[in-house]
Amino acid sequence: MNTISTQETKWAGTTLPTLLLTLVAFLISVGFVQAQTYSGPLVITKGGTYTGNWESRDSEVAAVDVRTSEPVIIVNSNIRGAGYLIKSWGYAANITVKHTKGYGLTPTPFKDYKKPRRFVTVNNFKNVVVENCYLEGTAGIYIGTRYEGDGSTNNTVKIRYNKAKNIDGRVYGGQREHSQFAQFNYRGNLPHAEIAWNEVINEPNKSLVEDNINLSNSRGTSASPIRVHNNYIQGAYPYPATETKFSGGGIIADSWYQDGMGDPAAVATAYVKVYDNQTVNIGNYNYAIAGGNNIEVYNNRGVNSGLFDDGTRVNTHNVGLYGYDYYKKGATFNAVMRNNLTGVMSQGSLFDKNYFPDGLVKNENNPYVGVLITKQHEKNEYTTWLNKLSSNGIVLGPNGTTQPTQPEPTPTPTDPISTEPALTPPTSGGSTGSATEPTGTGKITRDFWNNVHGSTVSVIPVNTKPVSTTQLSSFEAPTGQGNNYGQRIRGYVTAPASGQYTFWIAADDVAELYLSTSEDPARKTRIALSSTWTNPREWTKTAGQQSAKITLEAGKRYYIEALMLQGGGGDNLAVGWQLPNGTMERPIAANRLSEMGSTAPVATAPVTTAPVGKITRDFWNNVHGSTVSVIPVNTKPVSTTQLSSFEAPTGQGNNYGQRIRGYVTAPASGQYTFWIAADDVAELYLSTSEDPARKTRIALSSTWTNPREWTKTAGQQSAKITLEAGKRYYIEALMLQGGGGDNLAVGWQLPNGTMERPIAGNRLSPIETLTASSSSALTAETADTNISFEKVSAYPNPFNDVVTLDLGNEEIKLQQVVILDQAGTVVYKExxxxxxNNKLVMNLAATGLRAGLYFLKYTDTAGKSATIKLIKE
Known part of the structure; x- marks a missing residue:
């Protein structure tokens, strides 16, 4: 909600009876938590750096009042106030606040208008940065009402790495002011703005937040949208918390309008991306678009039990998502909410109905959890959040770190979190030699030119000496390198196996990717391009980012080159590929790369036990219980089949048990990490050899997960386990299904960091196979199971909603195109x-396909059929 509009039907209004006594008691409890010595209010009239402890016990007087447009930095300070804590009105503020704590004090009477306890409030500004701060009992951060900056990275808004507790809009006399953790309410187009990596926790009856994050008629730019990402928000309640009406919620793009404001489309909220956030037990709504254009809300999670900690119900109506043109001003278009997972309880019942009444906000593939949400689910969300922070090296609040170490939007923990002991096989006794994949030198060359202006990479002066030349340890350039520059990353990539490869490129602003048929740069050809800016590692924004399938030879080096031009705003560049076995390396890892001027290393011939490409699955029905120990593994299964990856088929019914077992062959010596995901429960065992008697449990899925949801609980991940190249190890997964959905998958991370989740068939052998298969048998198996036309491809792969079947140069007239699941059942027919242009585009957003492996089968008019493997993200 914005601070100057009243909205009657954004899920209702709010009443505030019996406020004052509770308010006084609450603020006494939080207002004196710091045993600091405070001086009186501070007025700043000159730029500079300020450190100290300041307070104001008068709601009419700001604790810190900034009255200059010169840059002001407030750092390592403590501030508390009965009204505004840090205020700058009318001075084109340029304020940075870091490593500072702010507390709300008991409000006093106000004059003319309400003075909520904003941690920071500005009403015209050039630059506002709030990072690594702690807020408690405040009314959050208000950014209004006019942007007066120059559009550079030094004139923007950054709200990052903060911790906030109990956002509270209550003022003197039992009144309230709509308050948020972060409120954008400015006019003008603001590039480079970001609200990210913040933790906000609101407790019932100790807080009164409206929207936790509200973007109200605030606009980014087409080249640099406002980014709201990787925030954890818990709690949004009325006061008292047992009230039935509440108009606040989670994260909203809001576009209110009053007569005289001009063209509604020109002032509405626009150019916004909201992604990878978590909302927990939010009243009213989790994510919303109440008007605006060029807005994307995607890959977020909303998990709401609708319960207080004592188990009683929250009385507000709750919804996961809503989107529509609330003000009916024709300003809502090109807005979409997609791939957002929600599980919401509303007044005691599961509410799996999002609200998109007019169709102006697209509702694309927003799945529901589909089970009753409990307080334990909410606790698991917080654990996931803490793991995300840890895996990215982020410490929130004062004295914390200030930027993530990994740019991937959905990071995966790399350190083991497990109560199980590490499993280390003996160093002797194996019957196989070492296996070594062809590798590079571990570096690739980066050339950099500054003062480069234009719109295509052709303006980069590659025939002149670069300003600098450095080496990178993966095919990804550093970010934050400035504006108006060009760069070239080039060297050699070594194919680890013979087969077909697919390449991707992602960049901001534009980039092109070239590959040679040999080490000779003169034979290079453009294979992909990023024709518009993308987020870091956003591989599928445009079709041109993905190459066609390219056949490479094992151990051979190929010249590769990426050219990228940067204008203004954010910058990034990365190149990835998919190996013939389906493994994704995005970006391409160091062990595949060699810098310019290097020579090809001599490859070591591998001596390995060849995997067969299958693993055994045993199935028992009519199995009842709560742990895998009830599965009758010592009796004959109802059925025994073979799987081509370490993932079981879904939709197999209720009350059954299954065991997937066989051998996994380590492709390289080093430390491996395993994961298991399952619905309902499962356990994963690994032996120190091929002997099943030496198996040890290394991971377990103690509660249901979604398909391939690897990090819901800590026990799903094993400790690091040392394996030997070429050696086979007995592996076994036991899974028990009660009712509802069912899934089971096992994945691992290789010593070089590559993720294979699930483990691919080329690592596996079934339980019947006690010796290595012959090469002829392996060839026959491949010929039978991998039917495809070499020049035909489907992309993006993996896909979200849209898949393009590219027939290449083949003259094919289609008779039928279907998608099959792993059991061979048709789940979609085009x-x-x-x-x-010899391409068939299929929109699968409405099919409800779950994440996993599928097969696209197409048949021509002559009756000839072929299949392509597809992975649904």
Missing amino acids: ENLKVE
Whole structure:
């Protein structure tokens, strides 16, 4: 909600009876938590750096009043106030606040208008940065009402790495002011703005927040949208918390309008991306678009039990998502909410109905959890959040770190979190030699030119000496390198196996990717391009980012080159590929790369036990219980089949048990980490050899997960386990299914950091196979199971919603196109077989396909069929 509009039906209004006594008691409890010595209010009239402890016990007087447009830095300070804590009105503020704590004191009477206890409030500004701060009992951060900066990275808004507790909009006399953790309410187009990596926790009856994050008629730019990402928000309640009406919630893009404001589309909230956030037990709504354009809300999670800690119900109506043109001003278009997972309890019942009444906000593939949400689910969300912080090296609040170490939008923990002991096989006794994949030198060359202006990479002066030349340890450039520059990353990539590879490029602003048929740069050809800016590692924004399938030879080096041009705003560049076995390396890892001027290393011939490409699955029905110990593994299974990856088929019914077992062959010596995901419960065992009697449990899924949801609980991840190259190890997963959905998958991380989740068939052998298969048998197996036309491809792969079947240069007239699940069941049939430019585009957003492996099968009019493996993200 914005601070100057009243909205009657954004899920209702709020009443505030019996406020004052509780308010006084609450603020006494939080107002004196710091045993600091405070001086009186501070007025700043000159730029500079300020450190100290300041307070104001008068709601009419700000604790710190900044009255200059010169840069002001407040650092390592403690501030508390009965009204505004840090205020700058009318001075084109340029304020940075870092490593500072702010507390709300008991409000006193106000004059003319309400003075909520804003931690920071500005009403015209050039630059505002709030990082690594702690806020308690405040009314959050208000950014309004006019942006007066120059559009550079030094004139923007950054609210990052903060911790906030109990956002509270209550003022003197039992009144309230709509208050948020972060409120954008400015006019003008603001590039480079970011609200990220913040933790906000609001407790019932100790807080009164409206929208936790509100973007109200505030705009980014088409080249640099406002980014709201990787925030954890817990709690949004009325006061008292047992009230039935509440108009606040989680994260909203809001576009209120009053007569005289001009063209509604020109003032509405626009150019916004909201992604990878978590909301927990939020009243009213979790994510919303109440008007605006060019807005994307995606890959967020909302988990709401609708319960207080004592188990009683929250009485507000709750919804996961809503989007529509609330003000009906024609300003809502090009807005979408997609791939957001929600599980919301509303007044005691599961509420799996999002609200998109007018169709102006697209509702694309927003799945529901589908089970009753409990307080334990909410606790698991917080554990996931803490793991995300840890895996990115982020410490929030004062004295914390200030930027993530990994740019990936959805990071995965790399350190083991497990109560199970590490499993280390003996160093002797194996019957196989070492296996070594062809590798590079571990570096690739980066050339950099500054003062480069233009719109295509052709303006980069590659025939002149670069300003600098450095080496990178992966195919990804550093970010934050400034504006108006060009760069070239080039060297050699070594194919670890013979087969077909697919390449991707992601960049901001534009980039092109070239590959040679040998080490000779003169034979390079452009294979992909990023024609518009993307987020870091955003591989599928445009079709051109993905190459066609390219056949490479094992151990051979190929010249590779990426050219990238940066204008203004954010900058990034990365190149990834998919190996013939389906493994994704995005970006390409160091062990595949060699810098310019290097020579090809001599490859060591591998001596390995060849995997067969299958693993055994045993199935028992009519199994009842709560742990895998009830599975009758000593009796004959109802059925025994073979799987081509370490992932079981879904939709197999209720009350059954299954065991997937066989051998996994380590492709390289080093430390491996394993994961298991399952619905309902499962355990993962690994032996120190091929002997099942030496198996040890290394991981377990103690509660249900979504398919391939690897990090819901800590026990799903094993400790680091040392394996030997070429050696086979007995592996076993036991899974018990009660009712509802069902899934089981096992993944691992290789010593070089590559994730294979699930483990691919080329690492596996079934339980019947006691010796290595012959090469002829392996070839026959491949010929039978991998049917495809070499020049035909499907992309993006993995996909979210849209898949393009590219027929290449083949003259194919389609008769039928279907998608099959792993059991061979048709789950989708394309009715419109119209081909344009020899491509068939299929929108699968409405199919409800779950994440996993599928097969796209197409048949021509002559009756010839072929299949392509597809992975649904």
